Amino acid sequence: MSEEQDIYKTIAKQGESLFKDRGSKFFGYVFPVHDEDEFKEKLAGIKTEHHQARHHCYAYRLDPDEIRYRANDDGEPSHSAGTPILHALQSSEVIDVGAVVVRYFGGTKLGVSGLINAYRTAAEQAIENTKIITKELEYAGQIKTDYAHLSQVIYFLEQYNASITKRVMEYDCQFEFRVRRSVFNELKDKVETLENTSFVGRN
Structure with a gap:
């Protein structure tokens, strides 16, 4: 394996964000994880903390050897939430990272394009609020x-x-x-x- 192939980017610790749009609040979380079970534990904790929210959308990218990923819209229109969260992770090129964005509805519909922007922005800001590191x-x-x-x-x-x-x-x-x-x-x-x-x- 070449020098370029045996290093990868991840994050040092959890990052959080809050994005607002027309009354809706989007709480973003990104955190280091190593497998699906660890991600599920983090997701469950966030759902408990935000038990009044209707949507807990997420994505993750795992395993630098053979990248596994998943995105989930959790009741939002198809590809309006989980996919833009995943795109935020992909743009940052981070691996072994999970991301969850929690939405509290503010009374005004944002439309699919508004949701895509909100979920991606919340995830991007959470990444910006942590530290990207390189691991070997x-x-x-x-x-x-x-x-x-x-x-x-x-x-x-x-x-x-x-x-x-x-x-x-x-x-x-x-x-x-x-x-x-x-x-x-x-x-x-x-x-x-x-x-x-x-x-x-x-x-």
Whole structure:
């Protein structure tokens, strides 16, 4: 995987917004999520908080490896709510993010074009009110070596900016680590040049 393909955009924390149009109020929420179950929990919490609202429209984009997405209009005219929320996520290129926009009707109908603008704007403003960050896709690995090659193994791990998640120093030296996918094979090749050293990892 190339360097461009093993990074993706997401958000650091929840963002919120409030958009008003002709008496209607649109409360926007965006938040980090990793799977559908986590999204459903967040959606349920927002529905509880806004139990008097008639519409809790949403969209999400999950999994940087194989993007899964969904949009739901929750009773609004077809493609007037969930789809524009999804478009806001797509325009920001964020993944592992859910978005919910809650509408309180103000007495004046907005029409389909007005709804599309309101739902998209509420989602966009919620994204603007959080921080977009870049994350790296990683593989996990394990290295076992003897003390004679310990310093060389540590050098290789540091050279490729691997994060050591576990270290055991007994009769031999064992490291569990995570490293960016684009350099995984290079690290593996270098470690395997060492004697009395084994490399196990997802490739």
